[in-house]
Amino acid sequence: MGRSPCCEKAHTNKGAWTKEEDKRLVSYIRAHGEGCWRALPKAAGLLRCGKSCRLRWINYLRPDLKRGNFTEEEDDVIIKLHQILGNKWSLIAGRLPGRTDNEIKNYWNTHIKRKLLARGIDPKTHRPLISGAAANAPSSRRPEDQLAAARSSCSPETRGACHSSDDDDSASAPRHGGIDLNLSISPPRESSLPTSSTTVVEWKLHHRP
DNA sequence: AATATGCGCAACCGCTCCGTG
DNA sequence: ACACGGAGCGGTTGCGCATAT
Numbered sequence: 205m206g207r208s209p210c211c212e213k214a215h216t217n218k219g220a221w222t223k224e225e226d227k228r229l230v231s232y233i234r235a236h237g238e239g240c241w242r243a244l245p246k247a248a249g250l251l252r253c254g255k256s257c258r259l260r261w262i263n264y265l266r267p268d269l270k271r272g273n274f275t276e277e278e279d280d281v282i283i284k285l286h287q288i289l290g291n292k293w294s295l296i297a298g299r300l301p302g303r304t305d306n307e308i309k310n311y312w313n314t315h316i317k318r319k320l321l322a323r324g325i326d327p328k329t330h331r332p333l334i335s336g337a338a339a340n341a342p343s344s345r346r347p348e349d350q351l352a353a354a355r356s357s358c359s360p361e362t363r364g365a366c367h368s369s370d371d372d373d374s375a376s377a378p379r380h381g382g383i384d385l386n387l388s389i390s391p392p393r394e395s396s397l398p399t400s401s402t403t404v405v406e407w408k409l410h411h412r413p
Numbered sequence: 414a415a416t417a418t419g420c421g422c423a424a425c426c427g428c429t430c431c432g433t434g
Numbered sequence: 435a436c437a438c439g440g441a442g443c444g445g446t447t448g449c450g451c452a453t454a455t
Contacts, residue, residue, distance in 0.1 A: 218424085218425075219423095219424075219425090220423075220424080221423090221424090253425095255425085255426090256424075256425075259423090259424065259425085260423090260424085263423075263424085264423080306422090306423080306424085307422085310421070310422060310423085311421095311422095313421095314420070314421055314422085315421095
């Protein structure tokens with residue numbers, strides 16, 4: 205029993221999208237706009253499940269996507285937002301125009317996690333790793349490695365992000381270049397969201413468009 | 414030059430949320 | 435008030451490419 209499948213798996217393609225499929229999806233959405241994803245594949249003549257179409261559009265085909273490497277500034281923003289929001293990738297993405305939740309999630313898992321660990325910061329809690337842990341964990345790497353890692357992520361312009369999250373920098377200047385980091389966020393539901401004891405951030409989440 | 418290993422990204426899966434009847 | 439269906443989200447997987455041996 206259980207839930208009915210979101211689509212007829214027997215008649216749907218899986219795996220990488222072909223150029224032809226991309227073309228069909230894009231031209232359909234251009235003509236009709238985003239709408240009922242469940243019905244879209246059939247209407248667009250695609251042998252895909254609606255979910256798959258939605259994902260492909262949002263993460264890859266949307267015209268307003270930025271693509272390309274993340275800047276130090278964006279790194280910084282992601283780290284700060286993650287400190288406040290946790291793994292709410294879609295909310296974080298909402299603050300970074302042209303970036304998608306999937307992209308940010310991947311970037312976090314592949315780059316930023318490591319970056320924080322190299323700085324001796326626990327990527328989950330954003331607190332300094334306790335000395336013991338810091339001693340064995342990734343940061344037990346040779347000091348010169350740590351230094352290199354830290355340097356690579358701490359350009360003079362972005363030094364703001366290069367100290368422990370316990371420092372109360374977010375309260376003083378919550379702005380990073382063009383990206384407004386002034387998180388006046390009103391919690392979606394009650395106050396279940398973590399308010400860092402050290403970060404004075406009043407937050408208001410603008411719901412996504 | 415061939416093979417092994419690691420990394421990054423795109424895509425899938427399953428759960429939760431939310432709107433509607 | 436409840437049940438149902440669709441959309442959205444976060445976690446995870448798998449493939450292809452790059453680098454190391």
